[in-house]
Amino acid sequence: MAAQASFFAASLAPSGGAQAVDRALALLAAVGRAPPEGSSLAALAQAAGVAKPTARRLLISLMGAHLVEQDAGTRAYHLGTGAFLLGLRAGRxxxxxxxxxxxxxxxxxxxxxxxxxxxxxxxxxxxxxxxxxxxxxxxxxxxxxxxxxxxxxxxxxxxxxxxxxxxxxxxxxxxxxxxxxxxxxxxxxxxxxxxxxxxxxxxxxxxxxxxxxxxxxxxxxxxxxxxxxxxxxxxxxxxxxxxxxxxxxxxxxxxxxxxxxxxxRPLTPGATPAPQPTLRTARG
The missing domain is CATH 3.30.450.40 (GAF domain)
Known part of the structure; x- marks a missing residue:
């Protein structure tokens, strides 16, 4: 999570600005919409509306934050373990x-x-x-x-x-x-x-x-x-x-x-729903 924080902090710096954040999030969304076999750099750049060199640079940062990963064989991009963990937290x-x-x-x-x-x-x-x-x-x-x-x-x-x-x-x-x-x-x-x-x-x-x-x-x-x-x-x-x-x-x-x-309730892994009430009472 520290890597994710450092990536977004760097993106907000004067050299990157909010535009870098918007582009990175567009790329992340494009990776999330990719088919099971993943997506190529060219396809992601087109989907996010950015040039391939910019897409590659931002994808490297997203990979550093574990939000995106690249298959060593096919070179296709997929959502990473960081995105999975964030999804679990958001799901709860x-x-x-x-x-x-x-x-x-x-x-x-x-x-x-x-x-x-x-x-x-x-x-x-x-x-x-x-x-x-x-x-x-x-x-x-x-x-x-x-x-x-x-x-x-x-x-x-x-x-x-x-x-x-x-x-x-x-x-x-x-x-x-x-x-x-x-x-x-x-x-x-x-x-x-x-x-x-x-x-x-x-x-x-x-x-x-x-x-x-x-x-x-x-x-x-x-x-x-x-x-x-x-x-x-x-x-x-x-x-x-x-x-x-x-x-x-x-x-x-x-x-x-x-x-x-x-x-x-605290968001703890494996938490079960609260027990059903035995007596119905209206809120005040």
Missing amino acids: RHDMAEQAADCVARLARDSGDSAFLLVSQGDEVVCLMREEGAFPIRTHALLAGDRNPAGVGAGGIALLAALPPDEAVATLDRIAPATFARMGEAAAYLPADVALARERGFALNPGRVVPGSWGVAVPVLWPDGRPAAALTIAAIDSRMGPARQPELVRLLRTEAALIEARLA
């Missing part, structure tokens, strides 16, 4: 689906409706998981793998509401064309929906994306208070009335608290 923190799979399943079972796990990715929200409940009439507004602009749907509103207000406003301003393309005139309600979710501690989507398809969501927070994910329950509008919303929010908050407890 960011494999949200593994941390939350049982929670999403319980939400679907206990509510009888569709339950989802969503995460932010840049200015988009990605649905990582969807579990179906037993109620026969379902909403198909969101499927696993779907992407939407930030703020679209209850989970997207919950994630934005968990951000500092000025950051949420800046995000909404930045993605306004995308949200209008997805939601039409209903996108105008998003700032008020986010503000209300911040006040209540949960988000409600009253059919703004797909008419008749409602959702309620709460954020899952990292220990530092930043949003890590959102848990959502979605159903047809007749199952989302004011009388039922508090019970759904209670279920969501219970599972969100369990995931947050898992995220707060």
Whole structure:
């Protein structure tokens, strides 16, 4: 790891500047996208948009940091052991689906409706998981793998509401064309929906994306208070009335608290998920 730090420190020096970091990261990404047999210097240089001598120099630095390695026989480049170790560390923190799979399943079972796990990715929200409940009439507004602009749907509103207000406003301003393309005139309600979710501690989507398809969501927070994910329950509008919303929010908050407890544990190799709670209690 010291070699990685020294490489990036050198790249930020006046002789290299931020451009060297951008080029090195582009090369690293190109190596990561290479086929199993690896990739040649020429192919990587073309993919990263740099000259071959520059690519070779940066690849040597990446190899020194163990992020890239070169096959002695074929001369092809592959991700190195350093990238593997970084991936393991990132996986323990960011494999949200593994941390939350049982929670999403319980939400679907206990509510009888569709339950989802969503995460932010840049200015988009990605649905990582969807579990179906037993109620026969379902909403198909969101499927696993779907992407939407930030703020679209209850989970997207919950994630934005968990951000500092000025950051949420800046995000909404930045993605306004995308949200209008997805939601039409209903996108105008998003700032008020986010503000209300911040006040209540949960988000409600009253059919703004797909008419008749409602959702309620709460954020899952990292220990530092930043949003890590959102848990959502979605159903047809007749199952989302004011009388039922508090019970759904209670279920969501219970599972969100369990995931947050898992995220707060030390990231040790081989750690197992925290035990399931024997008594459901809502967060305060």
